[in-house]
Amino acid sequence: MTENAMRRTGRVRWELHLALIVICFVMSIPALYALQVATLTAGEAAFAPVRLFPPGADLLPNMGDLFGRLNFGGLIMNTTIVSLVIVIGKTMLAMLAGLTFVYFRFPGRNLLFFFILLTLLMPTEIILLPLFRMMSDLGWGETHPRLALTIPFLATATGTFLFRQHFRNIPRELAEAAQIDGAAPVQFMFTVLIPMSWNVIAAHALIQFISSWNQYLWPILIVREPADQVIQVGVRSAVNFGLQADYGVMMAAGVIASIPPLLLFIFMQKQFMNGFAVTRDK
Numbered sequence: 001m002t003e004n005a006m007r008r009t010g011r012v013r014w015e016l017h018l019a020l021i022v023i024c025f026v027m028s029i030p031a032l033y034a035l036q037v038a039t040l041t042a043g044e045a046a047f048a049p050v051r052l053f054p055p056g057a058d059l060l061p062n063m064g065d066l067f068g069r070l071n072f073g074g075l076i077m078n079t080t081i082v083s084l085v086i087v088i089g090k091t092m093l094a095m096l097a098g099l100t101f102v103y104f105r106f107p108g109r110n111l112l113f114f115f116i117l118l119t120l121l122m123p124t125e126i127i128l129l130p131l132f133r134m135m136s137d138l139g140w141g142e143t144h145p146r147l148a149l150t151i152p153f154l155a156t157a158t159g160t161f162l163f164r165q166h167f168r169n170i171p172r173e174l175a176e177a178a179q180i181d182g183a184a185p186v187q188f189m190f191t192v193l194i195p196m197s198w199n200v201i202a203a204h205a206l207i208q209f210i211s212s213w214n215q216y217l218w219p220i221l222i223v224r225e226p227a228d229q230v231i232q233v234g235v236r237s238a239v240n241f242g243l244q245a246d247y248g249v250m251m252a253a254g255v256i257a258s259i260p261p262l263l264l265f266i267f268m269q270k271q272f273m274n275g276f277a278v279t280r281d282k
Contacts, residue, residue: 094159
């Protein structure tokens with residue numbers, strides 16, 4: 001490569017990096033704005049436009065109001081338990097379904113898989129009314145709210161498709177060798193498939209955790225007691241905090257609710273990206 005070509009390449013990379021930095025900054029403006037408003041008092045946050053710099057000194061008092069008067073600690077605990085149960089249950093059922101569709105032959109297998117994928121086209125709002133009636137008949141909304149928040153969401157068409165595609169890329173000779181050694185299907189899954197699928201498991205778990213963490217419509221319909229609610233309903237209740245809208249408390253609630261999934265994504269970013277690299281060489 002000539003010197004002029006190297007200079008042009010370096011200039012293009014510099015311009016590309018600068019453009020990416022600007023784009024990232026523009027996309028982060030809403031989060032930065034919310035974080036700034038969360039540091040302001042009710043009076044300061046009421047002014048329009050809100051000053052963007054320097055930050056205020058009311059962040060800790062706003063968070064204290066959330067944890068003290070709105071029970072954000074309990075809401076975070078409820079949401080964590082619900083999300084973990086959904087993630088573990090969905091992942092296990094999705095892996096078992098993927099194992100079934102790849103390594104078992106039975107009549108109507110492809111048709112059944114087609115109907116499972118067809119459920120991806122159904123909006124969640126369609127099933128809310130019959131699901132609400134079912135949970136009301138069982139009485140779970142009043143007596144067992146965590147069961148009502150978790151059991152209806154353990155099945156996953158997305159996870160079934162993801163693990164089916166991943167398991168199809170694993171050489172079938174491994175299954176044949178395990179069968180010769182007398183390994184049962186579940187034993188084969190735990191000893192062979194799971195150790196080779198950690199990236200896919202992490203990607204699926206992260207998606208399901210964020211989806212479960214952000215539940216709002218279903219919890220507000222089915223859960224009766226405020227102490228049993230989840231974090232997103234708590235964020236909504238922060239809007240009506242006090243005698244007037246306190247935008248500082250509201251934004252602090254949004255920031256707090258965003259921290260756990262953000263930290264989880266940062267921690268599992270590599271596994272998440274690798275989990276969807278289904279076309280790379282095995």
